[in-house]
Structure formats: C-alpha cells, structure tokens
Amino acid sequence: MVGRDDQRERLVEHLTTGYSGEPKVIPIVGMGGIGKTTLANEVYSDTCIRSHFDVCAWATISQQHNVKEILLSLLRSTKVDKVFSESEAELANMLQKSLKGKRYLIVLDDIWKTEAWDAVRQCFPRENKGSGILLTTPNTEVARYAGTKNSLPMRFMDQDESLNLFRSVAFSSEELPSELETIGKQIVDECHGLPLTIVMVAGLLKSKRAIEDWESVSKDVKSFVTNDPDERCSRVLGDIPVKRLVISWMAEGFLKLENDLEGEAEKCLQELVDRCLVLVCKKSLDGTKIRSCKVHDLIYDLCLREIQRENIFIMNDIVLEFNSGWKYLSMRKMQPFKRVTGDEIDYCPNGLYRALLTPVHLQLRDHDNNDLLK
Template identity: 65%
Template sequence: MNQYRFDVRAWATVSQQHNIKEILLSLLQSTIKMDDAIKTKGEAELADMLQKSLKRKRYLIVLDDIWSCEVWDGMRRCFPTEDSAGSRILLTTRNNEVARNAGIENLSMQMNFMDQDESWNHFKSAAFSNEVLSSEFETIGKKIAQKCHGLPLTIVVVAGLLKSKGAIEDWESVAKDVTSFITNDPDEQCSHVLGLSYNHLTSDLKTCLLHFGIFLEDSEIPAKNLMRSWMAEGFLKLGNDLEGEAEKCLQELVDRCL
C-alpha cells in the first residue's frame, strides 16, 4: 500500500487507559491546523470536526493498540462513510474479539512468531543499529536471538539491554539463560508490557493464567490436563458445565495472545 495515495494520513495510539478526546486531538493534528481553542472543545465537537475534515478525502487512519470493542464502537462514528472510496482504517489489538467485532474477519491478519532470520535481523538492528559486527559477537548474538523464541518483544528488550554491554563475556552469560536475564532486568520492561495484559483480565482469568506456572518452561501443556486442573482447584465459576467454562477461559487467554 503506497502511503502517498492518501490525502490524509493519521496515527493515534489508543492503549489500555484510553482517552477519546486525546485520540481525536491526535488524529486532528494530521487533518487540520491546530490552535489552543480546539483543545478546549468537547468530544462531540471534536468528533464532528474530524468527520468534516475527512469528507471527500482519501484517508489512511491507524488506531494502534485498541483494548476493547467499546472503544472502536465509539470511534467508528467519527469517520465518514460516504465519498470515502479507497480510504483505509487499520486497527491493531491484543484481543481477537476486537478484530471480530470490527466485522473484518476476512481482512484481519494474525501476527506469527519470527523465524530465525527475522529474529536475528530484528535483534541486530536493535542491539547494533546495523553496525558491522565481529564474527564473535555475531555468533553469540544469533544464539541469543534464537533463544528469544521468535517473540519480537523479548528480542527488543534483550537487545536494548545488551546495547550497553560491550564485553563478550556478558553476552555469553546472557546466551546461557535469556529468561533469567529478562527476569533480573531492573527496569522490568518485558514484565511491564505483559503486566498491562494481565491487569486487564478478570480475577478468575488471572488465576487461570498464573496456574500455567506449575508446568515446566517450554514444555507442551495438554489443554485437557490444564482445564481439569483449573476445575479441580475450584478456579471456575460454579455451574452445570464446568468443562465448557474451562474451554471458554482457555479461549479467552488465547484470544488475548497470552
């Protein structure tokens, strides 16, 4: 998709603690000339301004990191539906329910894990800014990237922390135990990002997710064994169909990329 095909290109990060007014102001910055008076207007006025500014224009709007269907339901009314041929709205989300609710199942894209080459290129870019590497650092770096299991977040966190470590011994230490290195990170960047998803769960889903800790790291977890364990521990709401409730909880965690 060529970005220059669009008259207007705008990006807004929604996030978990969303503020509709701030989202509207962020989008309006790319469509009209802003002044202090606009910032004092209410949501309804801003939504009307946005819709009018996009009329009869071909636009590309990115709404990044939407957490709930309610946010999209509230935002979709702000975009004109007439005379908008060729316009595109791109949503990113951690929750499959949001994508399904947008009514775009045939146009949705599920992100896959990175393969070995993609992991290394991503790691190299973040850790070295694509500088020329010695063969020694490249060998160790590839081992570290491989142990990140194709997870972009892990790759970026590890690479960012290693950026300040110039000794090959430090890199070799990390290569032995990437997981421990992330856990001991004083800034807990990875834990913070995953913590957002965790805090957004209901109390029963939090309990079910934490229960994964009884299984060995990187081991296969039989779904039936996991669900039976939840049932036996009394984590689920009491009802006639405990197994159905367990399947629902598991699917919820899958849909939230957890």
C-alpha cells in the same frame, strides 16, 4: 522491520488498490511486543500511502481508552490548527466534517476493547471511497467485531530473522565478530522470536564487546526463561494439554459456575487465546475445540512474577540439604517460602500456602506428617 517487508508491501498494496464501497478496515493482531505498532508506523509513513491519501491521522488508544483524547489526537493529525475546548460530541462532529469528501487513512493503535471501536467508528464517513482504517490490537475479538475478513495476524520471527534483527540493533552496520557469533545465536534462541525481547537484549549489548559481558547476558536470558535449560522447551513453550488444564481449573475452584464447568472453561481459554496471551498448538479434527496450547516465555515470566507477588503457590528448586545434622527442605528460588527445620516450621509473614512439595526420593514418616499438620 527485519522480516516484515513482505507484510508492509501487502498492506500498502491492499490500502491503495481495489476499492469499492465503504472504507477498508484492516486489523493487525498479535501479542504485545510482536511488532504491530512498528509495522503500522512503517505503512503510515510510506511515501505511496502519503501520496495516495488526502488525510492521514493516527491515535493511540491503550487499554483504558479516553474518547476525547482519541478525537483530539485524530484532529491534530488532520492539521486542524486550533486549540480544542469543545465537548466530546462537538469534537466528533468536527472530525467527521474534516474527513468528509476526502480519501483518508486512520490508524487506531493499541485498541483493546470493542467499546473503543464503537466510540469512534461513527466519526469516519462511510461514503468516502478509497479510504482505509488500520487497527492494531492484541485482541482477536476486536478484529472480528470490526466486521472485516482482512485481519493480519503477526507471526514470531524465525531464527534467521531474529539473528538479523539482533545484529542490526547490537552492531548497526557492523559485522558480528566471529568470537561473538555463537553466543549471539544462543542469546537470540532464548528470545523465542519475539522482536521486543530481541531488541531489548541487543540494546543491552550495544555498547559491550567483551565476550564475558555477552556470556553473562546469555545466562540471564536463560534464567529469564527457566532455571533448567534442559527443561525449557517442555516447561515454557511445550504443549499444555487442554484437558489437563481444565481439570486443574476445576479442582482449584477458578470456575465459579455450578453447571457446565467444561463449557465455562472452554470460554475462558478462548478468551485468553483471543487476547494473544495463550497460543493454540493443536485443534480437534473439525477445528472446533482446542486440544493443546502454549505460552511465550514473556508471558511465562509474567505469570511467575504474579505468583510471587500474590503468594499463590510455591515452585522451583526444592532440595534436600544437611545442616548441623538436620535435614530440611529449602525453597530457594520462589518467595515467600515455608522452611522445615527438624521439628520446627518457620513461616514467612503474610504467606498463603496451598501445597507442600517434597523431593521424590524423600518419604515423610508419620511423625513428620504430624509435625507438619500442626
């Protein structure tokens, strides 16, 4: 909960004061690993919350939601002590009866789709004044669909918060030794304010005190983001102009509609933003159009893995090498690859290639081009 105490206090106050009419619905929105569930759990376990509400119930939804399992989780949380073998409709009726006339708090954790909200919303009595429903979701469309203006967007941690979280996991109550302070800051900076990444890296170092181990992890974190630290900001978290992105989507054939490709591209981009996979950098003056965007390094790494797994295209580390007098291009980082050695071309099995990349200082001659076209 480093750096999140103010959000927790606001949520607790919002849930326990100023009620009138239907239950308050408060979505916590953000990308995976940013701390939505942790924040919801802190609120759910708060002593003020426990004393204020008659019933507190929690259900984890997940991407492939199962309505019966959701209802069972909520019924178990309400301490209905029996074995459930009823149908989905009967379980929904039982849940509604167990909540009727009581001031309740329901937490629906990790809700991805509006259909999951539709499936359970009718089970929560609307006439119970003072009740609340807390949602955690990576999808802003779900938050909007829930019909509330109380949405809480989760932010990335700043440098101080990131370092404090790192210290608390790696060293518990101990002070961070001075010889590890500098390299610890470098490691934290590479996590770009995402709590999940910070906790994972800190957990790796929890039992390690040798500076060599920390230096090794520091190098791994850097390679996790990019192979060239000097280009990290521009390649990973730098602005991506939407106009260039849309043109690329059109050229690659990702947009299938024959008419209004730009409109379709805007819808696709907005969907990625709504799912917290893409972050908005700049908007138009009237706020209606996204001008530039970026992705977190965790998403960037996922993209690279998918590229490699699906054989979509080749990138990174193209170098001109000399071997026994022959010049050849070597793709060393991304697999599968196609390697040119003299007049022969070696193909990786099952490769699907879309481009040949060459060093800028090497001009392919005509006979080279003919060999490659074969």
